[in-house]
Amino acid sequence: MSVYYLDKLMYQLNRDPMVQARYKEDREALLEEYRLTDEERQAVLDEDIGKLYSLGNQPQLLMHFAALVGYAWMDYIEAMRVGAEKYGEPQYQR
C-alpha cells in the first residue's frame, strides 16, 4: 500500500503551491513527511519518471510531476515507456 503515500506526495505537489515551494527548497525534508519506501524516495529524488511509473505511481498524477520538473509531453511519454521496459510494468490495484 505504500504507493499510496507516493501518490499523496504527487497529489499535494500538484495542488499546493506551498508544497511545491518546499519541494524546490528542501526536497529531502519534505519527503520525510511521507511514508515512502527507500526505492520510492530515491526515485523522487532522482526525478526518475520511468521508475516512478514502474512503481505504480498514478499516471494522472505523475504527468503533472513530470511537467513540474520540466518534461515536455512527448519526453514524459518516452520516459514511462523506457521505465516500463527497464523496471517492469506497473501493477495497479484492480
Next chain:
Amino acid sequence: MTLVMAGAISHAPGITGREKMAPEDKKTRYYDACYRFRDHLWDQKPDALVLVSAEHFGNFFMDKMPTFCIGLADDYQGPIETEEFLNIPKTTIPGAPELARRIADVAMQEVDLGYSQEWSFDHGFMVPLAFLTPKWDLPIIPLNINCQVPPLAPLQRCHALGKALRKAIDAQPERIALIGCGGISHWPATPDSGKINEEWDRAFLEDFVANKTDRLLRYSNDEIYRDAGPGGQEVRTFITVAGAVEGHGGELWCYEAIPIFAVGCTVVNMDVAA
C-alpha cells in the same frame, strides 16, 4: 418535465491543450460538433447545467474518496492545470447551490451522494465547459463519479444515479440540461497515450445511441480495463446519462479518433422526450 437537454461529450486535456498538434480536418470536425452542441444547449434556454464527469485527483483523492459527489458551492474555480498545459485561462464558474440542494434531496431518495462546498475543476469539467459555456455564464452543478481508483461504482449504480437525477431534475421548475463527459477507450497519461480502440468505441456508442440498457451494463471492470484502458472506466458518465433518458435514444454527432488528443472524441445528443 424540466430536463431540456441531455448528451455526452469528451473531456481529454489534449482537446484544448494540444489543439495545434492535431490534424486540421479531424480537429475541425470535432470542434464544429462541439460548437453545434453548444448552440443546441443554449437554444434550450437552460437555467443550469448538471455536468457529470470524472476528475483526476484534482479534489478527490484516495484519503477520502466519494463514489458520487455533487457540488453545492456558490462558485467553482478552474482549471487546476496551468494555462500552458490546458490552453484555458483561470476563471470562476458560477454554481447553483440552492437548485443543487433541491436536486440532491430528491436524488438521495434513491442513491447516496457525497457533496462538496469547495471544488476546483480540472480538465474533466473545464474542457467541456470551455466549449459549452465559453463566457462562463451558465450556473453549473458538477457531479463527479470516481472512475480513477477502485473500488468503482458498479455500472448499474451509475445507471441508477442517472434515473434518480432524472426524477430529481423533473421535480424542479427550472430548465435543466444534463451532460456526461468522459472518454470512451483511452489510456491517458500512460506510455499507450494515443492508443484508441475504435472498434470498441463504435460498439459502445452504437449501444449508447440506441440506449440499450442491458448492452451498456454488460461489461466487467476487467473487460473495460483490458479493451478500453484505464480511461475506459469513464463510460460511467455516459451510462449515467443513459439512465436519465432510459427508453430514449439519441444521435451520434461526432466520433473522431484523434491520437494526439488521446481519445476518440465524441459528441452525442440524446432525446429527452418524457
